Amino acid sequence: MGTFVLEATGLVKSFGQTHALAGVDLAVRTGEAVAIMGASGSGKTTLLHCLAGIIRPDAGQVTFRSGAGGVDVTGLGERERSRLRREAFGFVFQAGLLIPELTASENVALALMLNGMPRPRAEEYARGWLAALGLAGMEDRRIGQLSGGQAQRVAIARAQVTGASVVFADEPTGALDSATSAEVMSALLHSTVGQGRTLVLVTHDAQVAERCGRIVDVRDGRIVGERAGAGAAPAAGPAAGPAAGPSAGPSAGPEVAA
C-alpha cells in the first residue's frame, strides 16, 4: 500500500558471532519522525546505518522511495551509496562530528561545497540556515566557541542544508542537559518533519522519543514493539511544502548543487 521513503525488509547483520540485526522489517513514510529505542547493544545504530546505506546488511533489502523509481540502496556500489548519502540524506550524531578548526558557517557550507556548490553561495546558504536555527551572529565562531546545544544546531543545519529528504540522527541530544535537549529536538523536528522531510533517530531518552510520531522498540536485533509518540503524525500524501520550515533557510535541493 503506497510508497515509503524508506522500506527495509528482512535485514540481517552480524559482526562475527554477534547477531546485531536478526530480521528487521521497517517502512517509513515521508514526513514521519521515527524514534528507534532499545537497550545498549540491541542493534539500533546498526539498523540506522543499514537504512542510511552506511553499512550493507548480510541479507535483506533497503529501498529508498519504494514504488516506481525506487532505489535499491543495498544493491548500490560503494560510490553510488556515498553519492546517495551526500545528496538525499543528512546525518546528525551525538558528537556532532563537526570540524573544530572551521567556523559554524564553514562547517555547514562544506556540505554544499562537497556537492559542487561554489564557496560564496554555499556560505550564503549556510548563514541562512544558521539564522533559521537561532544562530545568527555566531556564524564566524569556531565550534569550540559554541555551547553543546549551539554546536548541535550547527550539526542540524549541516545535515539539512543540502535539502536532504531523510535526516538520520544517532543520539542527537545524548550529551546535552534536558532543557537544551528539548530545544535541540524542537529545532530538529521543526526543520525536518516541519518541512515535510523525514527524521529517523536513535535515542535512549524516552522524552526525546515521545516527541516523535512513532516509536519503534528494538531488542536483540529485532523490532519487538511499536507505538505512537506524542509528536505529530505525518501529513497525508507526498512531502508538504516548505511553508512550515525555517523561512530564512534555503532548502537547497541536491539539484541546486549540480
Ligand SMILES: Nc1ncnc2c1ncn2[C@@H]1O[C@H](COP(=O)(O)OP(=O)(O)OP(=O)(O)O)[C@@H](O)[C@H]1O
Ligand atoms: N563494527 C562492529 N564490529 C563488531 N561488533 C559490532 C560492530 N558494530 C556493532 N557491533 C555489535 O553489534 C551489536 C549491536 O550494536 P549497535 O551499535 O547496533 O547497538 P546499539 O543498540 O546502537 O547500542 P548502543 O545503545 O550502546 O549504542 C552490539 O553487540 C555491538 O557490540
